[in-house]
Amino acid sequence: MTVNELYRQGAEMLDYAFVENAFFDARWLIEKALGINSAQFALKKDKEVNKKTEVEFLSLIRRRIAGEPLQYILGEWEFMGYPFYVGEGVLIPRPETELLVDFAKDNLKDKKAPVVFDLCSGSGCIAVSVAKLFPKAKVYAVEKSQDALTYLKKNIKLNKAKNVEIISGDIADKRLLQGITPDLILSNPPYIKSDELPTLQKEVQREPSMALDGGKDGLDFYKILAENWLYRLQKGSFMAVECGEAQAEDVSQLFFLAGSITDTINDLSGIQRVVTAAKNR
Template sequence: MIPFPLKTRKQTRIAMTVSEIIKLGSQKLKAAKKDDADFDSQCLAAFVTGCNISSLRLKYADSVTDREETKFFRFIERRINGEPLQYIIKEWDFMGRTFDVGEGVLIPRPETEQLVEYALDFLKDKSEPTVIDLCSGSGCIAVSIAAERPDAKVYAVEKFPGAFGYLLSNIEKIGVKNVNAVNGDIFDPAVLSDIEPDLILSNPPYIRTSDLSGLQEEVKKEPVTALDGGSDGYDFYRVLASHWMKKLPKGGMIAVECGEDQTEYISELFKENADSAESLNDLSGLPRIVGAII
């Protein structure tokens, strides 16, 4: 095991440079068999020195303060112990914007950006559309849609208080005025009962309960309420099909993210209330999105 730098009061501190802490941090992460060790070390160095990762190279020769060095290696230790990088730095980029994230909310992922892009393409010919984002979490979907389409009226539904707090903070942080945050349960038929949307979006929990124990350690740190889709992984898709799709008018659409082995079942489920359904592959070529037109 690579030891952490030790100092005593009697020792004269020899300041490390930004480049040196990045190198040592990366070595520690690699020794702990952490993926993306170089990238994580760079992100943490940028975070403790107060710069963004794109300008970090300009600071490589700069000395770090004792406080910055201490914080950096504490953060490295937290990563070694399985805490997600995003929870440590308390933010993550999504669709070109930086969202607040932390314990209690699902971390935004690139696959979900494709869901947003798919939605925006559907909305391009619609004026002042109404959009509902179910299981909104951090609000990355709802807020991104609202930012790209300021003429849209967006409703973001989130049940759990921890995630709902991040939803509210991201609405304020990004500065969108057209998102209505709703603290509600999508299984409650009274939620948004009087709203007729043009588009429904959701990245709901879809992992089978029996599969939760086999997830990566970092994923296990995310809220189980954002992961557990029930015994077969389809609990949320069934209520989307049986209740929420019935709110859509002719020509309206529902689009969801799901697991790579779930698109066929969800497509057939949605076809019961839709004229057509299709699945889309993610950047890795895996089927991860289902869209259905009423």
């Protein structure tokens, strides 16, 4: 059997099992089984596969059919063009979260050595990307989960982001980062309503509930951000947070009541995905 024939067989197995984007996933998995990249696939596709590769590929396909996210099987995923290790215990970086880094790019470009807080850092995708884009910045990455912290450490090392400092702690702890003045606070906190967790896609349910669960109304973490973190902004500095579909109004209201001027940023589908806040006096 050729590489291409095996790839098509795997894609059909995924499709038959109702896995969305079956051909896309099978392509990633065949490349993983062969240890090649996308460009090399074109050169290899008519070559015969050995038994070991076939067994390896079919075992990856079976894991995918069982509901394991593609990114966990691959063990690595890209965000803002940088690689991040991912796996059980850490949230997979999402494309919409890149909006926060885009906001940082616009906002920090005239600052010499900005100080940035990334609250609820997870894999470190936001903290590391900002640190790479602004090598003179100092980025503090706050995370509570021990599993996520393991990935955060590995991803800082993988990307040689020496200007990221890990703060192991709970963002509800008022003592965290006291005495340090941020130019920008970024956060993609957990924001799913607790009772919606069991209704999520089975792949998302494999991700840690601690990364998803935003409490009864999904807003627990925005309340903490409003109470514990907004007052730390100085004139000219900002907070930008990701939120779920239809949450932007509630989040803006919380930040407004905490004394901020707010704005929103839409994602590519026109959904308000990011709320920004600045000091109102």
